Amino acid sequence: MEAHSAGSSVYGLARAHTGISWDVALQTPPPAFxxxxxxxxxxxxxxxxxxxxxxxxxxxxxxxxxxxxxxxTITDSERGASFGYDLTDFTKLFGNLVSGARAEWTFVSERSATLITWSYVFHARPGRGWLVRAIVALFWARYMRRVLPRIIAEIEAVNARSAHDPAERHDPLAS
Structure with missing residues (x-):
C-alpha cells in the first residue's frame, strides 16, 4: 500500500454458492446495507x-x-468471482481528505459456501495521510466488520428462499 493510502479488508463465509453471493452483495441497492x-x-x-x-x-x-x-465506477467484474470499482468525486469532508478510493470483492467457492473478501483502500490527499489512516483504523475497519455480516445474512436468507422455491429468482433491484 502506498504511503498516502489507508485500507482495510474483511472476510466472511456465506452459506450459499458464489453466484447467489455475488448477486446479492452487488445487486442489492446500497441503502439496504x-x-x-x-x-x-x-x-x-x-x-x-x-x-x-x-x-x-x-x-x-x-x-x-x-x-x-x-x-x-466499475473497473472489473466477473460474475461469481470478483468485482472492483473506483470511487471518485467525494464531496464535503471526505472530498478534502481523499483523492479517491478503490473497493474490491472476491468470491471463492468453499464446498457449498462462499468465502467473501471485501477490501477497501482510500488514497489520501497530500499532507492528510495521517488523518485518513486514523479514520480507517478507528472507524472504517470496524464499519466493514459490521456491514459484511449484514450482507452475508441477506445472502443466506435469499439462498434459503431459493432452496425452498427453486423457481424463485432473486432480483434485488425489483424490491
Whole structure:
C-alpha cells in the first residue's frame, strides 16, 4: 500500500454458492446495507443507477446522509468471482481528505459456501495521510466488520428462499 493510502479488508463465509453471493452483495441497492457508523454517513440513495450493477464502465452516484456524495465506477467484474470499482468525486469532508478510493470483492467457492473478501483502500490527499489512516483504523475497519455480516445474512436468507422455491429468482433491484 502506498504511503498516502489507508485500507482495510474483511472476510466472511456465506452459506450459499458464489453466484447467489455475488448477486446479492452487488445487486442489492446500497441503502439496504450501508448505515451510518460514528462519523461515517449512511448511504441513503443512488442516482444514475444502471438496470444492473455489473458491467465494466458503469457508474452511479451514492448519496450520503450528511449531504455528501461519491461516484462509483466499475473497473472489473466477473460474475461469481470478483468485482472492483473506483470511487471518485467525494464531496464535503471526505472530498478534502481523499483523492479517491478503490473497493474490491472476491468470491471463492468453499464446498457449498462462499468465502467473501471485501477490501477497501482510500488514497489520501497530500499532507492528510495521517488523518485518513486514523479514520480507517478507528472507524472504517470496524464499519466493514459490521456491514459484511449484514450482507452475508441477506445472502443466506435469499439462498434459503431459493432452496425452498427453486423457481424463485432473486432480483434485488425489483424490491
Amino acid at each position: 450501508y448505515p451510518s457508523f460514528g462519523p461515517l454517513p449512511a448511504v441513503v440513495g443512488v442516482q444514475n443507477q444502471p438496470n444492473t450493477w455489473d458491467r465494466v464502465g458503469y457508474s452511479r452516484t451514492l448519496l450520503l446522509s450528511d449531504g455528501s456524495s461519491v461516484v462509483e
